[in-house]
Amino acid sequence: MSELRSLYQEIILEHNKKPRNFGKMAGANRTLEGYNPLCGDHYTLYLKIEDDKIIDIAFEGAGCAISKASASVMTTLVKGKTREEAQKMFETFHKLVTGELTDVSFESLGKLAAFAGVSEFPARVKCASLAWHTMNSALDAKTEAVSTE
C-alpha cells in the first residue's frame, strides 16, 4: 500500500478531481493533440504564445488520474514561463518519472515532486508524460498529434 500512496499522492488525486485550466481556450495560437493508444488517454492542449512566452495554456480531454493530474499541474507550472524555461521543466519532469533524477532535492521540485512515485510504475510513465510531450512538441511548433507509442 505504501507504493500505491507514493503513486496516488493527494496532489494527484486532487488535480484529477478538479483539473486546473481545463476546457477549450479561446485565442490559442497553438493547438495540439496528445494520444496514448495503449490506454486511450486523449487530450488537446491549447497554448497562447507571444514573444516566446506562454501567455496562457489550457487542456481538455479524458484519461487516467495520472495523465490528467500531470496535465493539470503542468499548466499551472508553465503558464507565464518562457519556452526555454518550460522545456527545461519538461526535461526535469521526464528525468523524475523515469527515475533518472538523483541529485536534486525534492523541495526544489515543488509540485513536480508529487510525480516521483511514477518511476516505480514503469507502465504509468507514458501516462504521466503525455501532456508534457505534447507541450514540448507544441513549443517546437510541431503540428502532428503526439502519440506515446
Next chain:
Amino acid sequence: MMMQSYQDISTPKQPGNGFDPELIRASFPILKVMVHGKKLVYLDNAATTQKPDSVINTLDDYYRSFNSNIHRGVHFLSERATEAYEGVREKARQYINAASTKEIIFLRGTTEGINLVAGSYGRSNVGQGDEILITGLEHHSNIVPWQMLCNQSGAVLKVAPIDNEGEVILGEFERLIGPKTRIVAIAHVSNALGTVNPVKKMIAMAHAHGVPVLIDGAQAVPHFRVDVRDLNCDFYAFSAHKMYGPTGIGVLYGKQGILEAMPPYQGGGDMIRSVTFEKTLFNDLPHKFEAGTPNIADTIGFGATFDFLNDLDWNAVAHYEHELLAYATQMIGAIPGLRIVGTARDKAGVLSFVMDDVHPHDIGTILDQEGIAVRTGHHCAQPVMQRFGIPATVRASFALYNTRAEIDALARGINRVKEVFH
C-alpha cells in the same frame, strides 16, 4: 451457457466425473506465485491462460530428449519428433471433430489463421465491389486482415451492428448478406464483452446465400467444446495459449475442398513437392500451408494440452465456469458506481466493467498492488469501445482454475480503488 440470475444456478453438480478446482489449481505451478507480497489472483485469462505441469514438462522433455527437425530426417530423433508432431495433428482433429487431418493447419495462432484465409482464399475470391461481412464485436485481428484485403481488392467491409447488451443484431446481420458477399468472418466469443455469438445459426444464414464462414474461435475453445462439423463452418481458427497450451502455436481448420482450391499462403521448404527454377509443384494438404520449419516444440506441447483438456469432464467444467461468471456478475455488478459492459444473455469467461470517475488504468494499477491481474484498455477491440462510448474497460476474465474466493478478492480490490479515490 445461458446466463441466469445467480439465485437460479445453485443446482446440484452435473453428472460425470465432476470437477475439483483445487485439484486443477495444484497442476498449475504459477498459481503459487506471490505478487507484491500477495497471493496471485490471475484474472487475465482472455489475454493468455496459464499452463499446467504436463504441458511445461512436455516442452522440457522435447528439448531434452528428442529435439530434431521433422519430415526430412531418416535418423531416430527426427522420426520421433515427426511422429509426435503429426500425432498432435490427429489430436487436434479429434478435439474439434474435423473430418481429416488434412483440414488441420498448424500456424502461430488465430491471427495468422485469419491472415491466411484473407491472404489466400480472399485474394483468389474477392474482387472489386465485392463485400466482406464481419460484426461489431470483432477483435482487431478479425478486422484488420479484411480491411487490408479490401484495400488490395477494392472490396467493401460491411459490419453487422451490436445492440446495447453487446449482442449482434441478427436481423441486421442476415440483411447484410447479399449477392456481393464473398465471405463472413465472426467471433465465436467476444474477447471484450464475453458475448457468445449464435454462430451455428449465423453460419446457416450465410450458407443460405452460398457464402462461406470463418469463425474466430480464440475465446471459445477455452470455455466449451467445439465441433466444427456440427457448426458446419468453413474455417475455424484458434490459439493454443488461450486454452492452457504454449504460445506461438494454433490451428486453422478449413474444409478440405476449400483448402485444396486455395493457393499457398507462404512459399518455402516443406510446402513443396519439387522445385526447379522453372516450376514448383506444391505439397498436399496440410503441408501446402506450412512453409518452413514449423514450431515443433510448441506443437508437441499443444499435444499435452489436448490430453489435459480431454481428461476434463466438460459438462462439469462448463457448469463450474458458468456458475463462477454468474457469481462474479452478481458480486461485482452490485458495487455502487460500477457498470458492467457486455450483458448478453449468453456469455463466457469475461466480465468487463467501468467505474464512475475512475479510469480503468488506475483501477488496474491498484488491483495489481493487491496481486490481482486484470486487463485494462480497449482489448484490441476499439470499435467495441466506440460503440459503448468509452475509451477503455477493466476486464476480468476467468479460467477453470479461478475460484469464488478470487472473485471476493477482486471485489475487495475494487473497494480499495474506491478508498484511494474516495
